[in-house]
Amino acid sequence: MAEEKHHHHLFHHKKDEEEQPAGGYGGEAAAEYTETTVTEVVSTGEDEYEKYKKEEKEHKHKQHLGEAGTIAAGAFALYEKHEAKKDPEHAHRHKIEEEIAAATAVGSGGFAFHEHHEKKQDHKDAEEAGGEKKHHHLFG
Numbered sequence: 001m002a003e004e005k006h007h008h009h010l011f012h013h014k015k016d017e018e019e020q021p022a023g024g025y026g027g028e029a030a031a032e033y034t035e036t037t038v039t040e041v042v043s044t045g046e047d048e049y050e051k052y053k054k055e056e057k058e059h060k061h062k063q064h065l066g067e068a069g070t071i072a073a074g075a076f077a078l079y080e081k082h083e084a085k086k087d088p089e090h091a092h093r094h095k096i097e098e099e100i101a102a103a104t105a106v107g108s109g110g111f112a113f114h115e116h117h118e119k120k121q122d123h124k125d126a127e128e129a130g131g132e133k134k135h136h137h138l139f140g
Contacts, residue, residue: 052126059119066112073105 077098084094 049126049129052122052129056119056122056126059115059122063112063115063119066108066115069108070105070112073101073108077101077105 080094080098080101084091084098087094
C-alpha cells in the first residue's frame with residue numbers, strides 16, 4: 001500500500017502570563033504565536049475501497065429519501081386535485097397547491113435519479129479500487 005503524507009500548518013495564539021506588562025494592555029500586544037504541524041495519512045487500496053462503499057451506501061440512502069419525497073409529494077398533489085373538485089369555493093387555492101406539490105414531486109424524483117447514478121458511479125469506482133470482482137450473470 002502506498003501512503004502519502006500531507007502536512008497542514010496551523011497557527012495557534014498563545015499568551016504567556018509572565019510576559020504581559022503589569023499596567024499595559026493585556027491583549028494582543030504581549031501575545032506569542034506557536035506553530036503546530038498536523039500529519040494526515042492518506043492510503044490507497046483497502047481504505048479507498050471502503051471509502052467508495054461508504055459513499056455508495058450514503059447515495060443509496062439519499063436515493064431512497066428522494067423516492068419517499070416523490071411519493072409523498074405526488075400523493076399530496078392528488079389529494080389537492082381531489083380537494084379542488086370537492087371544494088369549488090377554494091378550487092383556485094387547491095389547484096395552486098396541487099401544482100406546487102407536483103413540481104416538488106418532479107424535483108424529488110430528479111434528486112432520486114441523480115443519487116441513483118452517483119451510487120452506480122461509486123459502485124464502479126469501488127470495483128476499480130480492487131474490492132470486488134466482476135459478476136457474470138447468465139440471464140441479465
